[in-house]
Amino acid sequence: MKYIHSLTETTCNKRELCGGKGVSLHRLIQLGYNVPCGFIIDSGAFGIFITDNGLAQELKRELSSINIYDHTTIASASKNLQKIILTAKIQDKVKLELERALLEYKGDKFAVRSSAAFEDGLEHSWAGQFDTFLDVCREDIIDYVKKCWASFFNQRALSYKIAAYNNIDELRLAVVVQEMVASEKAGVAFSVHPTEDQHNRMLIEAVPGYGDSIVSGKAHTFSATLDKERCATVSKPKNDDLLSVDELQLICRHVKKLEEQFESPVDVEWAFSKDKLFFLQVRPITTVNHSSVANVTNRLPNIEEYELTFKVAGLSFLFADMLAHGFQYLDPLFTSDKEGNFSQYFTNEKMKYAAQFGMRWFSAPHGMAAYIEEFTEFYRKNVLLLNEIIASDNLSKSSTRQFFGILSEFLTYYSKTDNEFTDAAFLHQEQNPIISGNLQLLSEFKDKARLWINSLMIEDHSQFSKFCDKMSRFFHLERSDFDCYRVDEILNIFEGITVPQNELGERRLSFCIFYSSGQQAYLSGKTAVDYINKINAKQRTALNFEVKGKVANKTLSIVQGRAMIINVDYGHLDVMNQTISEMEEGDILVAEFTAPELMEACRKAKAIVTDIGGLLSHAAIVSRELGIPCLIGTGNATKTFKTGDQIIIDFDSGIVRHTDENNIHE
16 A cells, blocks of 8 residues: 655645645645655555554544643643654554655755645634644655654644544644745735735745744844735835735735635745745635635634633733734734733734744844844843833824834733743753753743833833823723723824723623734623623533642642632732731642732742743742742642632642642642
8 A cells, every 4th residue: 555645746735634734735735836746655554553553542542632722731632642652653654655755855954844634624714723843864764654643632732623623543744844944034915914814915925034933023034015906015014124025916916816726815934045036835715704705704702712821810802902913923912801811812823823933033143132132132221212102292193103003012022021932941941051041031021021011001100001191081981991092093192082981891791802813803882791691601611620720839748728819919909918918827828820019928838839820820839939849830729719719739740639638748
């Protein structure tokens, strides 16, 4: 039986055999586009790998242990599943066929890319869920094939759509092997601009070298908007000539044609090598309304495709809108319920991008020092500018836009300190002293950045609060009304356009902010309440499972004591501080997350347990400084326990229980 097929062979048009990526590449070749030469190791090879090694039952057992609402079960199962794949042997007949196939190629470096049967479809793209490896030496390809198979079971993929793994015997995963293209510049093109409302606009983004580095938003990315019909440039960076006008037009013409040939808006990966344009992938844009690309679809986000990263109380609608602008490159979903409890989610796909970016960033010798220097300079320069705008007698539309733009950009800088960027690197720090050094720098810098964000945006006399007070007085608006405006609506006030009182009332009740088809979308009032209730109903099932987290600091194996539940509430800091004063020395602090506002509680605590947060989160850092044990990322501790409960933490297993559930003693 044959397991390897050249990308030019007609067998490569079978999705079940060659996967979504393989089929798309074959079709690109058939349509006459330049595609790097290569072949596909079909899904049959993966099938006999599972069968001949007797792996099916082990894989089923691990998959059955997953509770999609409990991140710890996904993480544990993913680790075990990948280990099962990586420690098994690939069959000799597949190895022999691979060696023969490689004889047809002269190059020494290859790209090894995962290609699942269900990826790159109209409903779910699975973009970025599985791994691609670049610059792989030919003698190492067999090992990287297994790494591609193992990536089929990584945390992001399992979280993205667990239903795809229901029948292990029907899983289809192929691997594409192509000669590396030594690209001078590469990037992506979207045939429908993801943030424009007009279907005749195209977005082209590029970076020098390989295009896989486009993961960090717009900061270092060439970005151009083109009129699709005329292939004319609408906007591009003024002082950046990475792509010439001729190159932009060439990409535009080809992408426009691909959209017609694929009968769908498309997301295209491309590269220039020695002035020749290559196409590396094409996939449907899954978030576009295919019946009418001019319309933005407001399909409500599927919470199973998101990961909770932050919870707090007391953030206004305006603050959340500004936060969304700053965090937009992570596709955020923000929800605020009737009680004012704010939750922040990012898509599983963007969480993976952040982790990959973090690994590259922290592995660079001067990566953190450069970031700290750039962020510090941005803060020093712009805090003066913010103060000037606040103090100015003139209040204009342009200065208002500038003010909120600075704060949004500050939030983008600040977001890079979050655990989605740091956790993957943290796990590799013992093997890489460069990563360890960079993480230490970030750990030291993080407290300073937190003080900046508090002074700029959170505290009562912050620049954000002062400017909002000034704006509301200038336009004779109640401050409580002003806090329910969107940033773009504030700019509209200069034109005499205000938001109706009934809409402001809806936003006070409840709101959601998310991204749909690349645009910021909003829900408010009862519609938002109903949506959040559905999210809560799904997440309540987590209460039926044990409380288990990751050990951020282990000074003892067993800790037991009285639980004290304290969550950060920026809307009622006086109440929160009163609760902290009632906390006794030696209590166990149980919180959704910790922040500088909870430092006194942290100092009183004999241990800390949090619902969310990473290995470089505030709770983790503070616990190491104070020398107390800390468990993070339980997901449900604050919902399972209440103040006064006697609880016990087993730091060997990462499990927290009521003390009467076991016989463990200190």
